[in-house]
Amino acid sequence: MTGCAAPGYAGPAGREQTRADELTVALCGNPNTGKSTLFNTLTGGRAHVGNWPGKTVERQEGVCRLAGRVLRVVDLPGIYSLNPWSEEGRIARDYLLAGAADALVLVVDATNLERNLYLVLQSLLLFPRCVVVLNLMDAARRSGLMIDTEGLACELGAPVVPLAAARGEGLPALLAAVAAVARQRTGVEAPAGGEPGHTLPALPPATELYVRAHDIATRVVAQRRPPDGLDERFDRLVTNRWLAFPLMLAVLAAVFWLTMFGAAPLSAALGALFAGLAGWARAWMAAAGAPGWLAGALVDGLIVGVGAVVSVMLPTMAIFFVLFALIEDAGFIPRIAFVMDRMMRPAGTEGKHCLTCLMAYGCNIPGVLSTRILSGKHRLIAILTNALNPCNGRLGPMLALCQLFFGHRGALVMAALLLISIAAVLFASFVLSATVLRGEAASFVMEMPPYRRPTWRRVVTVLSDRVWATLWRATVVAVPATLLIWMLANYPAGASPDATWAGRLSGALDHMGLPLGLPPGALTAAVFALPAKEVVVAALAITSGLGRTLAGSSALDAHLVAAWTPLGAFTFLTFYMLYMPCLYTWVAIHRETRSLKWTVLGVGLPLALAVLFTAGVHRAGLALGLG
């Protein structure tokens, strides 16, 4: 869950007033043309970037400076046209017609000029002050494409600037062109880009504009040498009838395996560091004569609790997200959607649903937001089933607990758990499309981008983002949660473990967990982990009898291994993986569906499935004699 509040997902800026010395520039273009990369380069922002169409899910704003003036940059979602078939198309069109932009930067993929020109031609008809940016010029050069930019500018009647946004090439020329075309603000002036209430002029039919796009592209693009066909050869392998599925599974398994075993030594080192810190703090506070409750809260509650979160989360988060970024940048994600679509269809959903599930493995909030690449029924299914995919906040503790209980076979157990979560997603999708969402039309049309080489810059950005997001969450979410849990476990003061608030809660909840095969204390720990799933390890330490001391992870490990059967552990892991989205995800679901009914279902459905699957696992385990 860490990193849910990524700044890239901020909503529209609240400040709608524009000062006279400010310029508002909108970025518009087809999906996956490098708009978000350009936005980040201009503003120093951290919009989510990756090689698959449809990541910018709502417009976002940033600021940069240009010759003493403030440039407000608005990144519109990627669209193929200004026709209002899709939500993104409507957002972009409404924004442009509202007339808030002083200039429009049309970002064009230089390797795919003809298709991109369709939107450019539409935009030029609706909006007078445009600069056309030929992005991905480095990729175009590599594939032997020559583009006559002056000829293109003549054809379009708008300035054309070649650019390689990922390397920052061509930025000064772009800024100069923007300054030249932008509307000059002279005090109070009615917006000229489309007066308020201005109705949309009829756009020419697609056939007509595409004829013009083809004409222009034929005149200004020259193919210096034939394409190398490397993408095609690679795709032949990746989408091969026999190799596609084993390959996909192997890549995902490799990601999880590297996350699991790569993180272990780092986790151990961080754990030792925090244990040392706790020991030192305890000794120091005893020497200083601090009261017992203060030392307990600060050392056992805070340092040990936060240490447990950080040492589990930080290495796994960093490794997982870097690997995921590499796969995403290279362009594997849409291939997965293409290969998976047929399998998703019996469940009433489609290939792009897989993309939102993969996103959810990072964090359910961007997962829920990424469902905007889908529409209608498929979108609702993807939103409601998103939390069934374990986010990183759950994957971290799950990996750790799998290793603890199952040792070197932990990877297999983890794989089994992930299969259960996939089964839960498919089952839930099937039930939804057969009941509440029955009969709605659904479709699958997706652009497949070319493979692109991941950049080191991106890896470093992802790494630092994840480290900071994890530390931020550990402080802001885990600290209060850990302190609250510590208090529940230690008060009323002087009570026996069973008589503390946590003990009493445990006593009540254990009865409910019993039919599901959940070990004592497990359900209480799950409740404690509701604000943020990653605190579950610290919560378990308290609810499983180590209540007052929370003496560190080694004591907890020994206790859990002794007290829980492997089946009990697996049952708990199943429940914990599925049981409910975290509180932040509730908010995201509500924001995306704007409906209390769907939000309640988005929270209740995972709980119902968690109970169902946990009971099933428990029964099956008993039947197999694993109890």
Add this chain to the structure above:
Amino acid sequence: MTGIALPLGSLASGRRAVVVQVLDGPSSDRMMDMGLVPGTPLAVVRRAPLGDPIQVAVRGSWVCIRRSEADAVLVAAAP
């Protein structure tokens, strides 16, 4: 552009064709936005491992479409 118009979804992989007409369907607007308009040359690059969807090369890009939806696009197959 001779011959009978076939639904795009029925084209074998590797075949080239030209779009003749786009019938009304749940995805027709979207497919036309992505460049599948009458007169457009295209090629079926491949079918997915399970036979569906298909990957179509059109106007310098690749578009993946379910065969049932691609059938709204009528094409004249090139020889």
